[in-house]
Amino acid sequence: MTKRMPVVAANWKMNGSRELVNQVLLQIKQSGVCQDIEVVISPPATLYSYFDEQKKIHELDHVFLAAQNINELDNGALTGEISVGLAKESGCQWVICGHSERRSLFKETSKVTAKKFMKALNAGLKPILCVGETTEEKETGKTFSRLTAQIEAVMHLGGKQAFKDCLIAYEPIWAVGTGQAASPELAQEIHRFIRGMIASICPETAKTVRILYGGSIKPENAAALFSQPDIDGGLIGGAGLVPEQFIKICQLA
Structure with missing residues (x-):
């Protein structure tokens, strides 16, 4: 059985401060x-x-900086947007692509997400592809078809090697920010489906690709989720802003 290094990622969204950066990095180092x-x-x-500066000062080589989003274009008259080059120059090593809030609030299509994914990959950054379904899609039995469409958009653009050096994060939209995480059994079923989909085009990549769960993870439910065979860590929201909670989740992983 292939051993995959667990990953715990914190998405601060439009929150945080330099003080929080200092607190989190210090606790990561001490723990x-x-x-x-x-x-x-x-x-x-x-x-x-x-x-990036503080991470280097603390000599935390296994702590990585991820951009929350990039634009699919390299430059242009796009006020407020950030290119992959700007993100990389600022120290980013990873990029979150297609977060549920980008898809729902900013109407980002799977095609645009795929372009951002490939832009990050081609720039030498590691993309985290977020996929997930809405409450309505879940209740009408469209979960698997929705996930398939989101993943196929990347496959169509990048081919069967697209997922060789990336992560996938399953974040059910009905669980994000609600405090109600998916059950470990349901999350495992979805993760197994995603891994099986990758295996259908590239069996070797399916063994090594890491699939994270995101959606109301907290210290109380992290252990049960992380114990599932196809869940390789988590994409953390609110708990990622509380250093003690985040460190506990990391320890459970």
Whole structure:
């Protein structure tokens, strides 16, 4: 059985501060959690460079900085947007692509997400592809077809090698920010489906690709979720803003 290094990623969204950067990095170093797992932090873009500087000061080589989003174009008259080049120059090593809030609030299509995914990959950054279904899609039995469409959009653009050096995060939209996580059994069923879909085009990649669960993970439910065979870690929202909770989740991974 292929052993996959667990990953715990925190998406701060439009929250955080330099002080929080300092607190989180200090607790990561003191706890030593990054010796056994990969830790990824995704703060707002204004904190990228500061985070990168502080990470180097603390000598945390297994803590990675992720951009929350990039534009699919390299440059242009796009006020407020950030290109992959700007993200990389600011120290980002990973990129979140297609987060549920980008898809729902900003109407980002799977085609645009796929372009961002490939832009990150071609720039040498590791993309985290977020996929998931809405409450309505879940209740009408469209979960698997929705996930298939989101993943196929990337396959169509990048071919069977697209997922060789990336992560996939299953984040059911009905669980994000609600406090109601998917049950470990349901999450495992979905993760097994995603891995099986990758296996259908590239069996070797399916063994090594890491699939994270995202959606109301907290210390109380993390252990049960992480114990599932196809769940390789988590994409953390609210708990990622509370250093003690985040460190506990990392320890459970």
